[in-house]
Amino acid sequence: MSLRTCYTAYKIKRSLLFFLWLALFTVLSCENYDPRIVVESSSYHWDIPPHIPLPREFADNPMSQRKVELGRYLFYDKRLSGNQTFACATCHHQRRAFADDPDIDDGSSNNTYLGNPQAILVPLGATGEAHPRNSMALVNLAWQPVLTWGNPLMRRLRTQALVPIFGENPIELGLFYPDERLQELSADPVYQELFPAAFPYDRNPFRMTNVVNALEAFQRAMISFNSPYDRQQRGDVTAISESAKRGEELFFNEDLECFHCHGGINFTLMEDHRNLSVPSIDFTNNGLYNIGGTGAYPPGNTGIHEVTNNPNDMGRFKAPTLRNIELTAPYMHDGSAIDLDSVIDHYAAGGRTITSGPYAGNGSASPFKNSFVKGFTLTAQERADLIAFLKSLTDCDYVTSEKFRNPWPVGHFNRPSTIGELPEGSHPCAP
Amino acid sequence: MKQITKLLLGLTALSLSYCAHDEEVSETRDITIPFAAKVGSETFDCNASYTGIGAKSGGGSPIAPRDFRFYVHNVELLTDKNETLKVELIQDGQWQYQNVALLDFENGSGTCAATIGPTPATNTVVQGSYKTKQGKINRIRFTVGVPDNLNHNDRAAAPDPLNIAALHWNWTTGYKHARLDFTSTHFANGLDEEFTGQTANTSGTFNIHLGATSCTGDGASGTANCVVKNRPTITLNYTVGQTIVADLKNLLATTDLSVKDKNGPKGCMSALTDPECKGIFNNLGLDFHFDPNNTVPAPERKRGLTSGTEYATSGQTFFRVE
Numbered sequence: 001m002s003l004r005t006c007y008t009a010y011k012i013k014r015s016l017l018f019f020l021w022l023a024l025f026t027v028l029s030c031e032n033y034d035p036r037i038v039v040e041s042s043s044y045h046w047d048i049p050p051h052i053p054l055p056r057e058f059a060d061n062p063m064s065q066r067k068v069e070l071g072r073y074l075f076y077d078k079r080l081s082g083n084q085t086f087a088c089a090t091c092h093h094q095r096r097a098f099a100d101d102p103d104i105d106d107g108s109s110n111n112t113y114l115g116n117p118q119a120i121l122v123p124l125g126a127t128g129e130a131h132p133r134n135s136m137a138l139v140n141l142a143w144q145p146v147l148t149w150g151n152p153l154m155r156r157l158r159t160q161a162l163v164p165i166f167g168e169n170p171i172e173l174g175l176f177y178p179d180e181r182l183q184e185l186s187a188d189p190v191y192q193e194l195f196p197a198a199f200p201y202d203r204n205p206f207r208m209t210n211v212v213n214a215l216e217a218f219q220r221a222m223i224s225f226n227s228p229y230d231r232q233q234r235g236d237v238t239a240i241s242e243s244a245k246r247g248e249e250l251f252f253n254e255d256l257e258c259f260h261c262h263g264g265i266n267f268t269l270m271e272d273h274r275n276l277s278v279p280s281i282d283f284t285n286n287g288l289y290n291i292g293g294t295g296a297y298p299p300g301n302t303g304i305h306e307v308t309n310n311p312n313d314m315g316r317f318k319a320p321t322l323r324n325i326e327l328t329a330p331y332m333h334d335g336s337a338i339d340l341d342s343v344i345d346h347y348a349a350g351g352r353t354i355t356s357g358p359y360a361g362n363g364s365a366s367p368f369k370n371s372f373v374k375g376f377t378l379t380a381q382e383r384a385d386l387i388a389f390l391k392s393l394t395d396c397d398y399v400t401s402e403k404f405r406n407p408w409p410v411g412h413f414n415r416p417s418t419i420g421e422l423p424e425g426s427h428p429c430a431p
Numbered sequence: 432m433k434q435i436t437k438l439l440l441g442l443t444a445l446s447l448s449y450c451a452h453d454e455e456v457s458e459t460r461d462i463t464i465p466f467a468a469k470v471g472s473e474t475f476d477c478n479a480s481y482t483g484i485g486a487k488s489g490g491g492s493p494i495a496p497r498d499f500r501f502y503v504h505n506v507e508l509l510t511d512k513n514e515t516l517k518v519e520l521i522q523d524g525q526w527q528y529q530n531v532a533l534l535d536f537e538n539g540s541g542t543c544a545a546t547i548g549p550t551p552a553t554n555t556v557v558q559g560s561y562k563t564k565q566g567k568i569n570r571i572r573f574t575v576g577v578p579d580n581l582n583h584n585d586r587a588a589a590p591d592p593l594n595i596a597a598l599h600w601n602w603t604t605g606y607k608h609a610r611l612d613f614t615s616t617h618f619a620n621g622l623d624e625e626f627t628g629q630t631a632n633t634s635g636t637f638n639i640h641l642g643a644t645s646c647t648g649d650g651a652s653g654t655a656n657c658v659v660k661n662r663p664t665i666t667l668n669y670t671v672g673q674t675i676v677a678d679l680k681n682l683l684a685t686t687d688l689s690v691k692d693k694n695g696p697k698g699c700m701s702a703l704t705d706p707e708c709k710g711i712f713n714n715l716g717l718d719f720h721f722d723p724n725n726t727v728p729a730p731e732r733k734r735g736l737t738s739g740t741e742y743a744t745s746g747q748t749f750f751r752v753e
Contacts, residue, residue, distance in 0.1 A: 153604055153650030162587060166596040168547050169696055176548035176596060209588040299704065307603065309645035309659065309703055 046142075049225050049234060052265060053273035055142035061158060061213045063220060069407075070198040071218025073190065074211060076406045076414050079181060080165055082174035086126035087414065088164065088215070089406065091135040091172070095399045095423045097324030098138035098222070104420040108135075129170040132301050134335035137328045139321050139398070142220040143265060145272035145279030149333040150303035150317045152283065157216035158209075165212075182206045224323055224398035232392070240392040247389025250382060256347070257372040261286070267322035267393070283316035287351025287369040288332060290361035295368040298359055301334055314368045326391045326428060327399065340387050350375025396429035457562040462518060462671060464506065464557040464571070467753070468499045468536035471680035475499050478541035484615070484680055485688035486710075492617035492688040494637075498546040499536040500598060501609035501641075501677070506532070506557055506573040508669070512566025520559040525591050531577055532557045533592035534677075546612055548597035571669035571752075575641070575715070576608025576662035582643060583655040600642050604650035608662055609641040611679060612698070617689035637688065638698040639711060645703075661701055663716045665750050673752045681748040685710030716747030 044063035046054055057063060074080060075088045091108045093101035100108055100123050108123040123135045133149050141147070147154045154160050164172035175181060185191050186206040198214055199205040229248075231239035240248075252259045261284055264271045272279035283304045289297045297303060297315045305313035317333050331337040337346060346352045350373055351364030364375065378386065398404075400422060408414040423429040468475035470484070475496060483491040506518040520527040526535075534557070539549030557573075576582075577593065582605045586594060598607045614635040643657035667675065686707065699708035703719075712719030 151602055151650075153646055153648065153655050154602070155649050156651035158587075159585075159601070159604060159651045162596075162599075162601040166599070166601055168597075169700070178596065207587075209585070212587055306702075307646055 047221075047223060049230070051234075052225060053275045055220065055273055058156075061216055063217055064198065066194070066198040067214045067217035068221045069218075070191075070194040071214035071216070071221075072404070072407050073194060074215055075218055076408060077185075078414055079185060080173050080175055080211075081126040082176055083126055084413075086173055088161075088173075090126075091123045091164075092138055093420065094401075094404055095327070095421065095427065095429070096137070097224070097327045097395075097399055099328035100135035101420060102330075106420075125170050125172040126174050127171045131170050131172065133333050134330065136320060137324055138219060138222055139224050139323045140266050141222060143273055144268075144270055144321075146270050146281050146318065148318070149320075150283065150305075151307055152281070152304050153307060157219050158212040161212040161215045178208050182208065182211075222398075222404055224395040226397045227323065227393045227395040229389075229392040230395070241388055243385045243388040244392040245389075246382075247385035247387065247392075250378075250386050251389055255376050256386075257374065258347070260372045261319040261370070262322050269319050283313070284319055284370040284372075285315035285317070285366065285368045286319070286347075287315075287363035287366050287373045288336070288346070289315060289354070289359060290351070290363045290366035290369075291359050292361055293365065295366045296361075298334070303333070312368065315366065316368070322390060323393050324395055324398065326394045340390055341383075344378070344383060344386060347373060348376055348378060391428070394428055396423070399423060399429055457564060459560050459562050461560045462508075462558070464518075465674040466534050466555050466557065467674050467676045468534075468555075469676050469678045469680070470494075470496075471678065475536050475679065476541070477538055477543035480542070481680070485617075485683045485686050487617065487687050487689045492615045494613045494615045494688070495542040496613050496679075497537070497543055497636075498549075498597075498610050498612035498638075499677075499679070500533065501575055501611070502531055502533050502577050502592075502598075502606065503557065503573045503575055504531040504578045505664075506530070506559070507571070508561055508568045508671075509570040509572060509666075510564060510566030511569045512564075514564035514566050515572075516561040516564055516568070518557070518559040518561050520557065523558070526554040527558070528590050528593055529581065531581060531593070533595075533598075542614070545614075546597070546610075548595065568671055569668060570666055571675070572664065572666045574662050574664040576643075576660075577606040578662070579643075579657075579660070582606055582657070583650060583653045585653070600640075603642065603644070603646050603657065604655055605643050605646070605657060607640045607642045609639065611639040611682070613637055613679070615688045618697075636697045637707075638696065638700065639682075640698075640700045641715070642701050644701050659701075659703070661712075661717060663747060665716070665747060667750060667752050669752050676751050676753050677749055678751065681751075682711055682714050684714060684748065713746065714748045716749075 044057075044065065046063075048054070061067075075092075078084050078087045078090075080087060085107060090106050091100045092098040093104065095101065107126070107128075123131045125131060136149065141157060145155060146152060147157065147160045148163075154163075165175050165178075166173075168174070183206075186195070191206070195205040195210065196202075198217075199210050202210065228239040229244070250256050251262075261269050261282075263269070264280070269280060269282045269284070285295075285303070291297070295314050297305075300306075302314055303316045305311070305316065325331075325340070329339055331340075331343050337343045346363075349364055351362065351366060351369055353362045353364065354360050363369065364373075405421060406415045406418075410418055423431075470481045473479065473481060477496055480493060480495045482493045484494045485491045506520070508516040508518065510516065520530060520532055522528065526533050533554060535550065535552070535554045537543040537546060537549055538553050539546075539551050543549050581589075581593060584593065586596075586599050586601070586604070586606075588594075593606070598610055599605075600607060615637055616635055618635040618637055641661055643660045643662070645659040646655050646657040648655040669675075696705070699705055699711045701708060708719055
């Protein structure tokens, strides 16, 4: 029963008895209401530009600054892994817009991955097991109605967090004795303050639900709307180069078709906020594989098809956000496109062709490929322009902001040093 | 108002008379239903190893156990007068919740220490009560797994025994109905190039994880729907006091443990593309539609699995009564 029907039911009151009966009935039948429907704001201040629609609030986990703070400590805490070697941040680095950082030797980088000749980089988990998919950037997740590369069921950050923490295929954090570990966390003076502050009405706040609720809150607060392109949208005409402006036109025209799948406020088909009645969710096949001409993707990495088992879902993945895309190479669900040039090669050809090996096939001829991936030709200048546009989506404030940085004191085991925290060298946001 | 009061009185009277009628023939009895895990005739033991398992010609393969846990729900006793006596489970706050019970035979010792999240505590019984009806109890019926209405709850917040990380597939937001893991030295034959993300199987791991697949919907609000339910309903001839035996040797009787694992994770994790599930599913009485390329149209693939709420089985060999 929807809230609306519940409300109408409330309005009918002919006699007191009837009303009481109905009230009871209403309470009982509203038990399974969808928390998404509740849009009432908590006192939380969303730090976003005025033209961006507000994210939804979840009745079962309203935002609060204190939860965000706790979530930030947890995100960087290696005690969330069984062997205390990995945190969420080990695979999600701020200076890479929270994608994995191949330049940091922290155990998650896997440049010599053998299993899949096409996979250039997928992360390793805390016990050294390779993940079949590429670590994703974490950007503006508060507007994401569905999470990970290809799982239509995965709708909430707090549900998603259980996968790296407890998943065993592959093992990412491998925390298999959560109760004992929570006991340990409850003895840490930092958490003795943060947990009760974040969950003041909870008699025992040291619970796994609260861990994932806090991680959800922190990740919803990770907001990036200050790229040069955003500033240009807000009226600063000099924020992006002429080349990037030409690239913007290419991106949004009917020849390249990029915007069909990478549109909206976050350059992805997936979008949710308070002004939408239903979230927009659409997974697409962009012609990356076509093994043996059947349209097949490599086993174990077949997109939402793995979850639905619907043959037509073969190779359908989330078109991820293109915000900060310059920082998150390698690309695609299996890390099989090393740079933006190879991504453009892929789309220009209308799908990728693999000439030899177990995954050989012509992606552009896949029966499952979305028709907006149809191929095009670009001059060298146009290609440079398109790349300049994609690079104008890099938000240096986001990847350097103190607010999202490791909060533990330097020297703590969760932060032995500050190496790799800030952009350096050839990083576009390096000072 | 008057009329409603009348109606209410009427209803109350009706329900009272119904209860009274019930009481005449029925009495509530407690029951403890013992379960046992075995490998052939031998009792499952984390400190033992077993030989002659599986279909390898010349006498099968050796195995060492790792895990033996499964859920059952909707336990019912049937009488020779075809009455169904529902067993109401004791809500013990540990092993039983609503109509679901967890049976746990691994105690974390020996080779079971290597499973995911081993626990010293074990549970080998289902405990509850039933109301007697006409006839003598001659059969038992139960369904393996966690039922649909609890399968997509919020696992992190769920009560015992539905909050065990090792018995949950977070990515389908559903439970592992059964987890039966072991290793075999015959099975240690190297790299499976066909599955992205798998390294050499030097440990000889063979994991059987039974769970619902082919899911759509919203996993966070508990409305996900998995059409291939993989919850076999088991009916056995039974007299009160007998033990229900789950036999790993029988489960593996048609699986050659010395052939290289194909397609997907080591062992059988319920995917329709996983060839190791073929024999195992049949021995659970489940109709397995092996579909290596996932090209079979959905209705045919789901044959037998979607009619009714669960799939009722006859040809299973995993469970027996002793």
